[in-house]
Amino acid sequence: MKNDNKIKANLEEQFKQLIPDENAPEELKKEVFNTIDTLNLLGDIADLFTSKFTQTKATFLDLTQNDDSEEQ
Amino acid sequence: MPIDKVKRKGLDQLTDFEIIKLILDKGEKDLLEILYDRYSSKVYFKCLGIVGNKETSKDLAHDIMIKIFLNLSKFRGTSEFSLWVHSITYNYCMDHLRKGKRLKYESYEVKDYERISTAEIELENKILSDLKLVQLEVLLHELKPEDKIILMMRYQDSMSVKQISQTLSIGESAVKMRLKRGRDRLADLLKEAQHEE
Numbered sequence: 001m002k003n004d005n006k007i008k009a010n011l012e013e014q015f016k017q018l019i020p021d022e023n024a025p026e027e028l029k030k031e032v033f034n035t036i037d038t039l040n041l042l043g044d045i046a047d048l049f050t051s052k053f054t055q056t057k058a059t060f061l062d063l064t065q066n067d068d069s070e071e072q
Numbered sequence: 073m074p075i076d077k078v079k080r081k082g083l084d085q086l087t088d089f090e091i092i093k094l095i096l097d098k099g100e101k102d103l104l105e106i107l108y109d110r111y112s113s114k115v116y117f118k119c120l121g122i123v124g125n126k127e128t129s130k131d132l133a134h135d136i137m138i139k140i141f142l143n144l145s146k147f148r149g150t151s152e153f154s155l156w157v158h159s160i161t162y163n164y165c166m167d168h169l170r171k172g173k174r175l176k177y178e179s180y181e182v183k184d185y186e187r188i189s190t191a192e193i194e195l196e197n198k199i200l201s202d203l204k205l206v207q208l209e210v211l212l213h214e215l216k217p218e219d220k221i222i223l224m225m226r227y228q229d230s231m232s233v234k235q236i237s238q239t240l241s242i243g244e245s246a247v248k249m250r251l252k253r254g255r256d257r258l259a260d261l262l263k264e265a266q267h268e269e
Binding site: 008010011012014015016017018019020022023024025027028029031032033035036039040 | 101104105108112113114115116117121126130133134137138141142203204205208209212223224226227228230255
């Protein structure tokens with residue numbers, strides 16, 4: 001059991017030293033956040049054609065109806 | 073847009089879970105950058121360790137970071153965020169290797185693990201207790217991805233057998249068996265290398 005722990009400790013020590021103390025490539029950050037921006041934009045566009053579009057249409061129709069009633 | 077330095081200094085003190093709550097509850101999407109800075113290197117170098125190619129690792133790390141960000145609401149906070157990130161990273165890399173048919177798992181019976189003799193374990197332990205970093209760096213390139221992954225989970229990320237079992241969706245006995253096989257193959261490669269010296 002004691003020997004098992006020694007092996008585990010040795011393997012952990014060696015494996016952990018394999019992790020470099022460096023940063024990921026600089027361009028990766030730009031690419032990730034560009035994709036996030038694109039996805040947010042697509043989400044906003046999708047919203048326009050779903051709930052927000054229905055809301056906008058309803059508000060617009062309300063407005064036109066109010067205008068009509070004022071004119072009468 | 074990057075977060076200004078004063079705001080950033082205060083936010084750096086927050087835990088991952090606190091950052092995630094601010095993103096999800098207050099809609100502070102710019103805080104994704106803090107999570108990115110904390111985990112992108114770990115994800116990228118983990119991918120590089122598994123697939124061994126810088127360009128592919130960059131593509132994988134990109135997809136994994138997006139996957140993490142899009143699924144933040146699924147993180148329950150019951151385990152450490154780093155463990156959740158590791159699980160997504162390993163599974164994504166394994167899917168990539170499976171698509172390229174580079175990942176082949178042998179099927180083991182639970183009984184197989186129980187049948188391993190103490191002498192066999194002691195021999196393997198004796199060999200691995202002498203393993204040095206320079207040797208490991210070389211041997212990992214020769215190890216099959218499935219062995220490399222399970223050894224990295226256990227010894228690089230200190231994941232428990234139970235955590236590995238949950239990440240890979242396999243039983244704990246199968247994890248023990250795969251770990252045993254991984255260590256065996258590493259010991260075999262080390263023996264061969266020492267023989268050649």
